[in-house]
Amino acid sequence: RKFVVQIIDPVKDYVELMKGIFDFDQIKSLIGAGGPLKVLINSLHGATGPYVESIFMKELGCDASSCVKTDVLPDFGGGHPDPNLTYAADLVEAMRNGDYGFGAAFDGDGDRNMILGEKAFFVTPCDSLAVLANNLEHIPYFKKTGVKGVARSMPTSAAVDRVAGKKKLEC
Numbered sequence: 001r002k003f004v005v006q007i008i009d010p011v012k013d014y015v016e017l018m019k020g021i022f023d024f025d026q027i028k029s030l031i032g033a034g035g036p037l038k039v040l041i042n043s044l045h046g047a048t049g050p051y052v053e054s055i056f057m058k059e060l061g062c063d064a065s066s067c068v069k070t071d072v073l074p075d076f077g078g079g080h081p082d083p084n085l086t087y088a089a090d091l092v093e094a095m096r097n098g099d100y101g102f103g104a105a106f107d108g109d110g111d112r113n114m115i116l117g118e119k120a121f122f123v124t125p126c127d128s129l130a131v132l133a134n135n136l137e138h139i140p141y142f143k144k145t146g147v148k149g150v151a152r153s154m155p156t157s158a159a160v161d162r163v164a165g166k167k168k169l170e171c
Contacts, residue, residue: 040100041068044077044083085122103115113128127159
């Protein structure tokens with residue numbers, strides 16, 4: 001039997017999806033070349049590397065030095081691909097110096113992250129979800145579609161519950 005194999009570029013598809021959710025022009029004016037906020041993104045040599053390069057460098061105009069460990073390596077470069085204060089200590093140290101206002105690290109398959117603010121201020125995953133939920137009205141996709149509720153997993157803190165209560169959203 002004959003069949004056709006279609007090769008897709010998941011990075012391209014993902015970038016287009018993100019451009020439909022977020023205002024890339026507005027973000028670019030904040031973090032792109034000459035923008036007031038410097039970012040440092042660490043992929044820990046995991047699967048997010050090509051996505052980070054495409055979004056932050058190509059689309060948003062960040063300098064290449066803003067994206068580290070983006071080459072995908074089968075052994076994660078000998079490191080542990082867990083985005084926490086221990087295994088992403090190089091990101092924490094770079095953020096502590098104060099040159100960057102926002103930092104992020106991603107785990108090996110990209111389903112978890114660590115967020116750092118200026119001077120390495122650690123934002124817990126639970127709090128980052130609550131911050132996002134508190135600002136949904138500023139995200140173009142949700143301006144169009146509206147938001148009916150938010151969801152969290154069992155181990156997530158109640159921070160997002162409090163935001164949902166204030167915003168009168170289901171949780």
